[in-house]
Amino acid sequence: MVEFIDSEHLSVKSFCIIPKISFGCNAKKDLVSALNERGLYRPFIIADQGVYQAGLVKLIQDLINKPGVEIGEFHNISSEPTLESMNESTLAVREFKPDCIIGIGGGSSMDTAKVVAMVFVCGGDLKDYLEGKPYNARLPLFLVPTTAGTGSEVTGDSVFSVNKQKRWISHSCLVPDLSILDPELTVSLPKRVTASTGLDVLCHALEGLMTSYRNVLVEMHASKAVSLVIGNLEKAYWCGNDISARYNMMLAAMLGGIANNNAPATFPHSIGYTIANRFNVPHGFSCEVGLPAAMEFNLPMCTDEFSTVFDACFPLSNKKSKNEKASALIEEIKIIIQKVNGYSRLRDFGVEEDLVNTLAEECYNLFPRPYNICQHNLEDIKNIYRKIY
Numbered sequence: 001m002v003e004f005i006d007s008e009h010l011s012v013k014s015f016c017i018i019p020k021i022s023f024g025c026n027a028k029k030d031l032v033s034a035l036n037e038r039g040l041y042r043p044f045i046i047a048d049q050g051v052y053q054a055g056l057v058k059l060i061q062d063l064i065n066k067p068g069v070e071i072g073e074f075h076n077i078s079s080e081p082t083l084e085s086m087n088e089s090t091l092a093v094r095e096f097k098p099d100c101i102i103g104i105g106g107g108s109s110m111d112t113a114k115v116v117a118m119v120f121v122c123g124g125d126l127k128d129y130l131e132g133k134p135y136n137a138r139l140p141l142f143l144v145p146t147t148a149g150t151g152s153e154v155t156g157d158s159v160f161s162v163n164k165q166k167r168w169i170s171h172s173c174l175v176p177d178l179s180i181l182d183p184e185l186t187v188s189l190p191k192r193v194t195a196s197t198g199l200d201v202l203c204h205a206l207e208g209l210m211t212s213y214r215n216v217l218v219e220m221h222a223s224k225a226v227s228l229v230i231g232n233l234e235k236a237y238w239c240g241n242d243i244s245a246r247y248n249m250m251l252a253a254m255l256g257g258i259a260n261n262n263a264p265a266t267f268p269h270s271i272g273y274t275i276a277n278r279f280n281v282p283h284g285f286s287c288e289v290g291l292p293a294a295m296e297f298n299l300p301m302c303t304d305e306f307s308t309v310f311d312a313c314f315p316l317s318n319k320k321s322k323n324e325k326a327s328a329l330i331e332e333i334k335i336i337i338q339k340v341n342g343y344s345r346l347r348d349f350g351v352e353e354d355l356v357n358t359l360a361e362e363c364y365n366l367f368p369r370p371y372n373i374c375q376h377n378l379e380d381i382k383n384i385y386r387k388i389y
């Protein structure tokens with residue numbers, strides 16, 4: 001018997017899964033065949049300082065280097081890219097004239113790689129595209145994440161700051177040709193980065209379920225991503241060499257990224273954008289601080305979805321009702337945040353109480369989420385800020 005999804009709000013109207021993904025320990029080797037197959041001999045590597053110092057740029061260079069290949073490289077990407085840093089990378093790329101771009105690192109390197117691959121072909125600079133210049137082409141693009149969180153390796157988004165404000169461009173042409181997901185590249189991740197990026201995965205997965213873009217495929221990806229985080233983040237945090245935990249976290253990040261690419265982020269990310277630059281907070285921490293409160297706010301319209309996620313995480317639980325399971329999921333999210341020393345209050349970042357209303361107004365006006373599944377107004381957002389203060 002064919003079983004149809006009976007709740008209309010979960011019906012699938014469209015769902016996008018690209019790019020090609022090479023996954024697993026030593027998947028990095030697939031980069032060599034990808035370059036060979038396409039006849040690419042002038043790759044340009046974009047990486048951040050941490051990745052460079054950890055020796056991962058050299059590792060990839062040694063892997064792809066052979067007679068006739070010339071490799072360009074720029075590794076001055078900061079942990080939070082800016083318009084200026086994107087332009088600086090673009091200049092380096094223009095000087096080298098590569099035939100493809102390889103982004104190695106976390107979201108900052110991968111988001112920069114997307115931009116330079118596009119701007120090199122389409123001309124101008126990033127500011128033109130923020131102002132509406134059309135684009136639909138880029139250099140061949142390969143992304144090699146070394147964190148498990150952003151999911152940028154499977155999305156068409158690139159996020160950066162302009163005058164300390166978060167901005168982004170988003171287009172299917174920014175999705176890479178190939179993503180290399182090799183958990184071995186994440187074992188040297190420091191604990192704090194493991195925690196922040198891992199909690200970002202929870203946000204990508206769960207925020208999609210709080211939007212009108214959700215569907216059954218988003219729910220499947222999100223459920224699996226959340227269950228992998230709950231089962232593995234703590235292990236990866238305390239024991240970075242646990243390759244099985246790293247493998248599962250990398251898988252979770254990718255699944256969260258796919259969910260996020262089809263059902264965009266909502267208020268936890270907006271809240272994060274209001275505090276990340278001001279208080280120098282890593283992206284994942286800046287978003288997770290608002291996640292439980294946003295789930296509580298949206299609970300009336302998300303009971304089924306949260307209950308399904310809870311079942312995926314705790315199949316042996318004796319909880320019976322959907323309400324019970326959905327509420328229990330929110331409590332479990334609070335627990336995992338605490339277990340990896342995440343943040344549950346804005347004051348822990350140094351936010352002063354008299355700034356709370358200003359931040360809420362900025363969140364509501366600059367980073368609106370009209371597709372958030374529960375209708376809301378400025379007062380609701382202020383209440384969320386007060387709750388998490």
Ligand SMILES: [Fe+2]
Pocket residue numbers: 150200203204269283287
């Ligand atoms: Fe994120």
